[in-house]
Amino acid sequence: MPNNANICPVCGYPNLFEPPYDEFSCSSHEICPSCGVQFGYDDATRSHQDLREKWISGGCKWHSKGTKMPENWKALEQLKKVKKNNGKPQGV
Numbered sequence: 661m662p663n664n665a666n667i668c669p670v671c672g673y674p675n676l677f678e679p680p681y682d683e684f685s686c687s688s689h690e691i692c693p694s695c696g697v698q699f700g701y702d703d704a705t706r707s708h709q710d711l712r713e714k715w716i717s718g719g720c721k722w723h724s725k726g727t728k729m730p731e732n733w734k735a736l737e738q739l740k741k742v743k744k745n746n747g748k749p750q751g752v
């Protein structure tokens with residue numbers, strides 16, 4: 661098991677409570693505190709890349725009011741992780 665399983669596939673937030681999808685592709689229904697995507701709901705009709713682009717074009721804002729933004733949080737640093745993770749080139 662990779663130890664990065666709890667990374668948000670949309671924005672790269674690394675501290676989700678559960679992996680967004682388990683080994684049976686069941687979604688956690690967790691809402692990412694960073695980009696606000698609910699797994700199994702928001703991403704049921706739109707691709708992760710689509711949601712990511714929407715989040716980026718909205719200014720990469722911290723979504724959650726219940727979960728505090730990490731100190732020194734940098735959306736762009738975080739996004740690098742997910743891009744690396746997906747292995748997909750940017751802007752395709």
Ligand SMILES: [Zn+2]
Pocket residue numbers: 668669670671672673692693694695696697
């Ligand atoms: Zn996210």
